Amino acid sequence: MRKVLVAVATSGLLLAACGKSSTTTGTTSPAAGGSTSAPPATAADCAKGVTSYVSSGVLTIGTDNPAYPPWYAGDNTAGTNWKINNPATGKGFESAVAYAVAGKLGFSPDQVQWVEVPFNQSFAPGPKSFDFDINQISYTPKRAEAVDFSESYYDVNPALVALKGTPITQATSLSDLKNFSLASQIGTTDYDYIVNVIQPNTEAGAYNSLADAVQALKSGNVDGIVVDLPTAFYITAVQIPNGVIVGQFPPAGGQQEYFAMAFAKGNPLVQCVNMALEELKSDGTLQSIQDRWLSSKVSVPVFSTS
């Protein structure tokens, strides 16, 4: 069973490059068929040609609730259903990226509306309540069968969070971690990383939400939890003050993990968002947003694979 999963994952990774290019051609054809044959010059031109918005004239963006830092910031939750942060503040990494992309697509900030989408539903098959979802969703070939993904807006590594002074904090390699109890949020690439790469001797734990996993670590029910690195910074800074980032993990199978925006399968908007991301990368906006909201300056040791 596990072997099958690993086999699927690796073959998927090998195919990832061609998979992405075929996705792009697949989304180009409806746009080209709908208008003239000349390709759009800018993301804004591209977005004008799209007719499949969830509500017309508005860009509907999905994310999970609570909206955690450093992805979302600025609170402003009073009078809304949002917890911790309201994604409409434009503050926090993902909110800032979302508004920057919206701007490139030709939407003003008040033409953006946010909807609440549970993490595991954001990339499940079926109709979508959002034009795109931005919620620390890692690209995987399996998920790409159910939804379309944009290009990377952030390259990410998983990291291990534990309590200060516990034995697991001495670990420096993947094999050092084998005898500890590890857990993560259910349905995440972080959980897959524990099962497929670390392969601990105690069965990996899966919590229904990130909050549950954090609570379990706080209570000492697990030795360590695996989350993405920026989330690890937030957890150790705010949620568990006596928590520590033990280290970050090398990419599984040498394939860099990255966050991508998720779209309903076949949504032609993917191409426009990719153009917008390209523009944001070349004019330096994406980098400055990242510098502002994600603490990339701090160096975290990388676990050795031996």
Added chain:
Amino acid sequence: MSVPGGGGAPELFELPPGEPDLPRGRSGLLSGLSQEGAKGVLVAVVSTVVVFFVLGWVVVHSQNWPEVKHAFFNGAEFRDTFPGIASRFLRNVEYFLIAEVFILAWALTLAVMRSLPGPVFFPLRLMSILYTDLFRGIPTVLVVYLLGFGVPAMQLPGVPRSPAVWAVVALILSYSAYVAEVYRAGIESVHPSQIASARSLGLTRMQSLRFVVIPQAVRRVIPPLLNDFVGLQKDTALVAFVVAIPEAFKQAQLEQYADFNFTPYLGAAIMFLIVTIPMTRLVDWLIQRERARRQAGGAL
């Protein structure tokens, strides 16, 4: 009487034993067959085959069947995921067995507390009533969350920190309230003449409760107790909400999130059914036997 199929006053009409032509039980699956003999059996078989064949044909030939089959009845997915789900079902059985022992004892204590005679025991009766009101009124999943996350979070010295322990405690607290009511119904179904006879023989109130009332009561409520066992067996899946180490339901969830296919849930459902269906049939059979026994024995 409030006990389903269990105790209660003797039946109003009594049937002579050993009459094969008379309907024995009204709830049995095969109850209609014995009346008509071999011909009846044949008709039943033919009509069953026809009905199921037609239903099956309609389902398989409906327009969306291929999608439904792919999402819910996916053979390859089932073969991949079922062994992992089946082996983790042992955890559900473990939770069930541990909880059941404590439930039977604690619920009987509660029921006896509520049945204690005399004004001096009023506080105990009141506590028992409050307890059952409280825990029958709260969703079990809420109690599981409350204890499973809440108690370990307090990090009290000397108190177990395992969410699994507290999730099972939550099941015990919740189910004991229901089972206590089943016991109480059994206790109240024992005819007052039994207590009067016991008292006239010189037994104290407590002695007549212990030696006369409770043995009869427990025997009568065995079928409804088993009903609660069936419910408890299913509700061990609630443990998955607070315990990270997967049992059958969470394992199915993990597989579903990995592959976006719902067949693993079917696998988990099959494991639960393998346990609960025989239990349900056993309940039916016990109810039948109890009825036959009381009919054969006539009045009390």
